[in-house]
């Protein structure tokens with residue numbers, strides 16, 4: 001897949017604070033890219049720089065090989081942006097607000113298109129209502145509708161599901177997948193790991209204005225994947241000698257459970273541990289294995305920084 | 306050029322005007338009527354004619370200018386301040402819209418609104434005084450130039466203002482006094498020598514004087530000077546706006 005957005009050595013300084021520190025990143029055409037990072041990591045700042053809401057202090061950003069500063073018309077034409085907050089003019093009606101968004105991109109009003117989007121986002125019944133009267137969830141839907149009003153090729157969603165209810169989150173996830181099928185490139189920021197895990201083709205982790213890592217999600221998962229196995233014992237154990245030899249084993253729950261971290265499937269490690277327990281006459285009632293989620297990987301990475 | 310975007314912003318702003326048309330028009334019409342009753346009929350009857358014009362007629366151009374200037378500034382300042390305040394300006398800033406296109410949309414709408422208000426005041430004045438307009442074309446040009454120029458000025462204030470107090474401080478502390486002292490309700494010939502000279506430093510004086518000339522064919526200063534004054538002010542505002550957009554001042558972080 002060819003690169004659609006190319007960010008080269010971009011830094012952004014606010015006073016003394018470096019919100020972005022020499023960020024380089026390529027976004028490929030048609031992918032879903034999740035930018036994952038804790039609050040204040042610089043996610044919104046990076047999106048703002050690409051979309052024209054803020055100017056980078058140094059470095060270049062190109063969209064389809066056009067520079068975002070010198071050829072902003074060409075670059076912004078492609079982009080739809082759903083911001084993190086709910087910045088809306090409450091006096092306007094839902095339909096007119098979408099029409100306004102479309103018009104800004106130089107497109108003639110298309111009732112068909114706007115009504116179609118409003119239907120997809122369950123806003124059609126509200127089309128003539130003032131934005132004031134909408135619930136928070138409805139406003140977020142409207143911001144998505146506005147971003148799609150000019151049929152963008154690239155869609156930015158800044159924490160689209162932060163603070164929304166389960167049904168809206170499902171709807172947004174479905175919409176993102178539909179847009180991807182239509183060939184739209186999607187960049188979403190989130191601090192919900194679950195979201196990146198669910199949707200992304202690739203994940204970039206950003207912390208303190210720096211990109212720590214960019215990987216295919218599946219590669220990321222398998223590379224960092226560590227299984228944790230819990231063996232529930234019938235009797236309480238106290239510092240058995242075999243634990244000293246194997247660093248992967250520890251005792252938890254007051255000696256009632258053995259915790260095995262990063263057990264290797266290929267070398268039958270679990271089998272040999274179970275054998276060893278039998279040899280030592282230690283009985284157990286339950287074996288439980290859990291996959292580490294992206295969340296753990298993420299926390300590991302951010303904490304070891 | 307993304308003309309569609311300029312038209313879109315223009316229409317959107319005019320829609321806001323239509324939603325509040327009652328307040329927008331009724332307030333100026335009532336106030337103007339009061340001016341005519343108080344100054345034109347009550348006090349005006351005690352004042353002799355000024356350069357052969359009755360006092361009631363004399364204040365018509367001043368009143369129209371007063372509203373044209375203050376409404377232009379307020380409309381344009383609010384038009385850009387409000388989306389900045391609620392955050393919806395992000396849409397314009399992230400769209401393929403140039404500073405020129407945005408300015409045409411916002412300033413054009415503000416100027417249109419104040420022109421409509423100015424015309425309403427003119428029509429209202431016809432209920433109280435009768436007057437022939439000597440140079441209607443010059444009058445129209447003056448109205449349009451003033452509306453555009455002061456809308457540009459208001460646009461700058463709206464971008465500069467970071468809170469509601471700042472939004473209204475320049476109109477109340479600077480513009481209203483300049484308009485009142487610029488000869489809206491009197492001829493500067495009535496002032497003592499010293500204050501006549503001071504009035505010449507007031508840019509608004511040149512506009513009111515020129516506008517009055519288009520009504521009656523007489524004024525304190527040559528009409529050309531008035532035209533030069535308004536065009537210079539417009540050029541200054543345009544230059545400031547160009548700098549604002551070039552540097553992203555108060556719009557882009």
Ligand SMILES: Nc1ncnc2c1ncn2[C@@H]1O[C@H](COP(=O)(O)OP(=O)(O)O)[C@@H](O)[C@H]1O
Nearest residue numbers: 014019037038039040041042043044045046558
């Ligand atoms: N306009 C601004 N002025 C000053 N500091 C800012 C501004 N915008 C963002 N920052 C700072 O930059 C850092 C990154 O912010 P942001 O990009 O919003 O983070 P995120 O979206 O990842 O939560 C934060 O420390 C924030 O306080």
Ligand SMILES: [Mg+2]
Nearest residue numbers: 043044084158
């Ligand atoms: Mg953010």
